[in-house]
Amino acid sequence: MTLAYSFKSAFQSLCREKWINILSMLTVASSLLIITLTAFFLYNVELVASHLPDRFSLVAYLNDNISQEEIQGIVDTLKRRDDIAALKYISKDDAIKELKQTLKDTRYILEGLNENPLSSSIEIRLKRDFVTSASAKRISEEIKKVSGIDDVYYGEKVAEAIYLLKKSLQNMSIIIFITISTGVVFVAYSTVKILFYRRKEEIEIIKLLGATKGFIRMPFLIEGGTIGFFGGILGIIGALLFYLAITYRLSMVIPMLKTLVFPLEILILLPITGIALGIVGSVIAIGRLKL
Amino acid sequence: MIAFQNVSKYYEHQGVLKNITFSVQKGEMAFLTGPSGAGKSTLLKLMYLAEWPDEGDIVIEDFHLQSLKPPEIPLLRRSIGVVFQDFKLINNLTVFDNVAMALRIKGVGEKEIKNLVSVALKKVHLRHLSDSYPRSLSGGEQQRVVIARAIVTEPLVLLADEPTGNLDPNTSIDIIKLFEEINLQGTTILIATHNRELFRNTGRRVLKLDGGNLVGEEVG
Numbered sequence: 001m002t003l004a005y006s007f008k009s010a011f012q013s014l015c016r017e018k019w020i021n022i023l024s025m026l027t028v029a030s031s032l033l034i035i036t037l038t039a040f041f042l043y044n045v046e047l048v049a050s051h052l053p054d055r056f057s058l059v060a061y062l063n064d065n066i067s068q069e070e071i072q073g074i075v076d077t078l079k080r081r082d083d084i085a086a087l088k089y090i091s092k093d094d095a096i097k098e099l100k101q102t103l104k105d106t107r108y109i110l111e112g113l114n115e116n117p118l119s120s121s122i123e124i125r126l127k128r129d130f131v132t133s134a135s136a137k138r139i140s141e142e143i144k145k146v147s148g149i150d151d152v153y154y155g156e157k158v159a160e161a162i163y164l165l166k167k168s169l170q171n172m173s174i175i176i177f178i179t180i181s182t183g184v185v186f187v188a189y190s191t192v193k194i195l196f197y198r199r200k201e202e203i204e205i206i207k208l209l210g211a212t213k214g215f216i217r218m219p220f221l222i223e224g225g226t227i228g229f230f231g232g233i234l235g236i237i238g239a240l241l242f243y244l245a246i247t248y249r250l251s252m253v254i255p256m257l258k259t260l261v262f263p264l265e266i267l268i269l270l271p272i273t274g275i276a277l278g279i280v281g282s283v284i285a286i287g288r289l290k291l
Numbered sequence: 292m293i294a295f296q297n298v299s300k301y302y303e304h305q306g307v308l309k310n311i312t313f314s315v316q317k318g319e320m321a322f323l324t325g326p327s328g329a330g331k332s333t334l335l336k337l338m339y340l341a342e343w344p345d346e347g348d349i350v351i352e353d354f355h356l357q358s359l360k361p362p363e364i365p366l367l368r369r370s371i372g373v374v375f376q377d378f379k380l381i382n383n384l385t386v387f388d389n390v391a392m393a394l395r396i397k398g399v400g401e402k403e404i405k406n407l408v409s410v411a412l413k414k415v416h417l418r419h420l421s422d423s424y425p426r427s428l429s430g431g432e433q434q435r436v437v438i439a440r441a442i443v444t445e446p447l448v449l450l451a452d453e454p455t456g457n458l459d460p461n462t463s464i465d466i467i468k469l470f471e472e473i474n475l476q477g478t479t480i481l482i483a484t485h486n487r488e489l490f491r492n493t494g495r496r497v498l499k500l501d502g503g504n505l506v507g508e509e510v511g
Binding site: 004206 | 339341361362364365366367368369373375379380381383392393395396397398401440
C-alpha cells in the first residue's frame with residue numbers, strides 16, 4: 001500500500017512540476033543519446049576491427065631442398081600448438097605463381113631469372129587472442145627454433161595497430177560512458193534536489209506524523225528513476241531517427257553507411273541505464289535524512 | 292500515559308522549561324494552561340520529539356524518549372495524535388488526503404482509509420468539504436481538519452496545542468465534547484490552552500505553567 005502511495009505521489013509531483021521534469025528528461029535524453037551514438041559508432045568500428053585479426057598472419061620460410069617428409073613434420077609440430085588457428089603450405093612454385101599474379105603488368109621484372117629464387121613457406125594464422133605484438137614476437141621466436149624453418153616474418157606494426165585500436169576503443173568508450181553518466185546523475189540530482197526543496201514543508205509535516213525515511217525517500221527515487229526512464233526512451237527515439245537518417249538518406253551519398261548495424265541491446269539497456277542513473281542522482285540529492 | 296521527570300529545555304542558555312515533573316495517567320484527559328510564552332507549546336513538542344529535552348526523562352506510553360533510537364521515532368509519532376497550533380496542513384492535498392496521510396504513513400489499505408477518513412471527517416462536521424483544499428477553508432475549518440487527522444489513527448495519546456484558537460465559542464465547546472468522547476475510548480489527552488473557559492467546570496485536572504516552571508495544578 002505504501003508503495004502504491006509512493007508511485008501515486010511521485011506521478012502527482014511529476015505532473016505538478018511538469019516543465020522542470022520535461023526539461024530534465026530532455027537533458028537526460030540528450031546525454032543518453034550521446035552514449036548511444038558513441039556505442040553505435042564503437043560497435044560498428046569494433047565489428048570491422050574484429051575481422052582484422054583474421055587477416056593477420058605469420059610466414060615461416062622453409063630451408064631450401066627440404067624434403068616432403070620434413071615439411072609434413074613441421075606442419076604436424078605447428079598444428080600441436082594451441083595459439084595457431086590455421087596453417088597453409090605454399091610451395092616454391094605456388095609462391096612464384098602468386099608473385100607473377102600480383103605483379104601483373106610488371107612481371108617482366110622476373111624475366112631473366114634462371115631459377116625460382118623464392119622459398120617454400122607456411123602461412124600461419126594465429127588465434128584472435130594472440131594477435132598482439134608481444135604474442136606474435138614470442139610465437140615467431142619459438143617457431144624459428146623448429147628444425148627446417150629458416151626464418152619467420154610477421155607484420156609487427158599491423159599486430160601492434162590492431163591491438164592498440166581495440167584498446168583505444170575500449171578506453172574511449174569507458175571514458176565517454178563515465179563522463180556522460182556523471183552528467184546524467186547530476187541532472188537527476190539537481191532536479192530531485194529542487195523538487196525536494198519545494199516539498200520541504202510537506203516533508204517536515206509528514207515527518208511529524210510518523211513517516212519513516214523510506215516513506216519520505218521512495219517518491220523521490222521513483223521520480224528520479226522515471227526521469228531517467230523517459231530520458232532513455234527519448235534517447236532511443238533519437239538514436240533510431242539518427243540511424244534511419246544515415247542508413248536511408250546519407251547512404252545514397254556514402255553507400256558504405258548502408259552496412260552499419262544498430263545494436264538492438266540498446267533498446268533495453270538505455271532505459272535501464274536511465275533508471276539506474278536517475279535513482280543514483282536521487283539518492284545523492286536526498287542525502288541523509290534527519291527525522 | 293505521559294510522565295515528565297525533571298525535564299528542562301534551554302534556548303541559547305535561557306531555560307524555557309525548568310525542571311518539569313508531572314504525569315498524566317493512562318486514559319486521563321488533562322489541560323495545560325498558562326500565559327503566552329509560558330512554554331506550553333515547547334512542552335508538547337518535547338513529547339513528539341519536534342524538540343529534544345536537554346535534561347530529564349519523558350515517558351509516553353511504552354516509549355522512554357531518553358533512550359529512543361532513531362528508527363523508533365516514527366513509531367512514537369504514530370502513537371501520538373497531534374493538533375498543531377499552526378495546523379501543518381499540506382496545501383496541495385485535499386482535506387481527504389490530508390487526513391488520510393496519517394493512515395498512509397501507517398501503511399493502512401486504501402479501502403480502510405476511505406472508511407476511517409469518512410468517519411473522522413463526520414466527527415468534525417467536515418464531510419462535505421473532503422474534496423476541498425486547505426487554502427479554501429476558514430481558520431476554524433482548517434483547525435477541524437487537523438483534529439480529524441489527529442484522531443483518525445485512534446492514537447494512544449492525543450496532544451492538542453490551542454485546538455480552539457480559531458473557533459467560535461460554540462464550536463469550541465463542540466470540539467471539547469469531541470475530545471471527551473475520544474477520551475471515553477481510553478485515549479490519554481493533554482490540551483494546551485490559554486482559554487480558561489475551555490476547562491471551566493469540566494472537573495478535569497489543569498496543570499499551570501508560567502515562565503517555564505510548573506507552578507501548580509487545579510481542577511477545572
